[in-house]
Amino acid sequence: MIAGIIVLWLLSGDEFFNSLLVFGGAYLLWHYRQIISPTILFYGIFSLFIIFATGRTMSINRFAYGCVSLAICWGIFLSRHVKLNYFIILWFIIMLITSSIRFAQGLWVA
Numbered sequence: 001m002i003a004g005i006i007v008l009w010l011l012s013g014d015e016f017f018n019s020l021l022v023f024g025g026a027y028l029l030w031h032y033r034q035i036i037s038p039t040i041l042f043y044g045i046f047s048l049f050i051i052f053a054t055g056r057t058m059s060i061n062r063f064a065y066g067c068v069s070l071a072i073c074w075g076i077f078l079s080r081h082v083k084l085n086y087f088i089i090l091w092f093i094i095m096l097i098t099s100s101i102r103f104a105q106g107l108w109v110a
Contacts, residue, residue: 017061017095018060018061018064019060021060021061021064022048022051022052022060022064025044025048025064025067025070025073025074026048028070028073028074028076028077029041029044029045029048029069029070029073031073032073032076032077035076036069036072036073036076040068040069040072041069043067043068043069044067044069044070044073047063047066047067047069047070048067050063051063051064051067
């Protein structure tokens with residue numbers, strides 16, 4: 001499954017990662033709604049509504065990175081699934097390297 005996600009990301013580019021980030025964040029908000037406070041839940045829901053209302057997939061990751069409630073749910077998920085931590089670190093190392101190469105080439109990064 002993880003290899004399939006990496007292949008889809010390499011084939012489709014950033015749009016797949018952006019969609020995965022937003023829809024995965026929406027799933028995590030729904031899954032951990034009993035654990036997090038209602039304030040965090042409503043902030044995350046309305047932040048996702050703003051993301052969906054724009055209708056653009058190019059800058060979704062900037063909005064999703066700014067949504068604190070997605071980061072809280074992501075932290076809860078990683079604290080419960082410790083074996084995925086190394087994969088997530090590797091994933092973000094790859095993202096950092098590709099973003100730095102694009103930035104060095106003068107391409108649009110975000």
